[in-house]
Amino acid sequence: MALQKVDAVIAGVGAVALLATVLGVVFYEELAGEQEITFPTSDVALTAQEGASGTPLNFALPDNATHATLAVEVVFSGQAGQGGSATIQVDMTGPGDFVGTASSSMAIAPGDTTGTVTFEVPEFAWATVPEPVTAEPGSIDETQSWDEDLVVTVTVTPPADALGAIPGGAISYSFQATVTPTVSVYEAFAEIPEVETA
């Protein structure tokens, strides 16, 4: 190979090397073989708990739970007078001092002795699902553990005729609440395929 030819080849390969460097630096993410990792979610129903009006109900939360939808059932028993509308308030606290409230009502007809109402409190959230990440082969672990419980307190205010009711008299209202939370849990661990180098 004549020397002049070699110089041209060296210059050409040098240009390729420079181009490879620029491409490597500028398009690093595209060339790095990184993958976008998302964290799929699924719903997990927690065990239902029951308590009288005003009783806090505590639910231990699984790792990676971010929000809950509550199915609430309120059961009235007693003796209504004129009846009316009972007000239901749901107070919630979650990890990280997150608080939330929701309300509903229950119609009680004159003279009723029992009654049931069910409703749903949608999406009380105390955390968010991690944003998708772009990562190289390896493991991704975005586990979030919760030390604090989800606490739900259902408080029922009876209709107005209960105000004038004489204790031990004919008019009485008693309310029991059952809460069934369904929490959304994301998959925190992702294995990105990797092959052992010899």
Place this chain on the structure above:
Amino acid sequence: MAGARGTWNSSFGFIMAAVGSAVGLGNLVRFPRELAENGGAAFLFVYLILLLLVGLPAILGEMSIGKMTQMSPVNAFRKLGGEHGKKWAVIGVAGMLAAMFVLFFYTVMTGWTLRFFLGGITGAWFDDPSGYYGDIAYGPATIFWHLLVSIITVYIVSRGISGGIEKVTVIIIPALFAILIGIVLYAAFQPGAIDGYKELFDPDFSELTPNNIAAATGQVFFSLSLGQGAMLTYASYMDKKQSVSKDGTTIALADTGVALMAGMMVFPVLAFTGLLASNDPAVQEALGGSFGTAFIALPNAFVAMGDVMGRIVGTVFFLGLFFAALSSAISLMEVPTSVLIDRFELPRWKSAVLIGLITYSFGVVSSINETWFTLYDEIAINVFIVLGVAFTTFFAGWVAKGVGKELDSGLRSRVGVYIVWLMRTVTPVAILAVFFFGGLFGTGADGGIEFWANDAGWNRLWRELKLGFGFE
């Protein structure tokens, strides 16, 4: 002719350069790990037999071809191949390609060792060794270190055999030995080090499965830097008075000695710092691989030694690892450089620069993409190196004339005929058996041998090809 190409100034210089070529991460980390995992002293016993039957004939065959012809791999096979010389030259081309494929990722890895060495001085990896490795292994900054190592390597190679390669290796290889001996002695006197020796040497003959014997055979010729044309090229610069048999045996023994010393350094260090017995899954996972052991488990062990001692030992260890990697990179770059010099009569510095630019360009992608890093490794090991060493030994045994005589030169006794017989029979058969067995079989889920298991060489290569080209 030899004068124009350059020669070694001394036998010592040649042996240091050749030992530097053979000694790399494979000796310092992979061998101790395989020894501990595959039966300890039982594995060592098999390894030494294989070194005698497979490794020694292979290295002596490669060196004989180089010394007899005083030519680079392609021309050497061409000359000794006689009337079919052009066809036999393909073996030389394969060796040259093997060296280049290894360089595509080796300079990147050498950059890691340099960064860990400098990071030891500044304390950069002391807070979080695992995180540090994750940060530096791949990325735009890694390209810079790959470039720096490529420039250093090209510079040394361009200075010539005695003026560059020999001058550097006669300093860094004895320094590497001193570092190893120093850490071995330090580790030996630490309480708990005995557990490391037990882990390393406790014989377990039940571990001598066909898979592990194949692994030992593979380790023998990977460790001796065979099949890449490096030993052939270095031997082509030997003085006619030097003995291939004596020097080749010295190189093989020194290579094995370094590997054993490395084991006596790595395992006691991991033992007395508590890393070996750690239940941490991340540590156990790191110990399962060569890179994990070198760049995650050992740095964690150095941190566990405490601020002052850990920093000193860690920094010195990575300096040694850098020397070992650099000397191997130099020998790999010398192979294609010598081919260009011989075939096209190019000036040495232009040949070195051209090869450096090519290997640097291909290496950019392995600086930023682990899949390509691994792919180059798998192609080099599973294709070029294994076939290269098998055919080189076969060629030395059956085709090349005068190998036995060359092996006898400088010796009182006639050993050449026996070594040539091994080159004709046992050695190529053993290597091809490893090629097919290691390529097709691996360890199954139940720990037994399984066809096309995940760790079978060609299965790994196939997966890497799919990943590398975006089909998976």
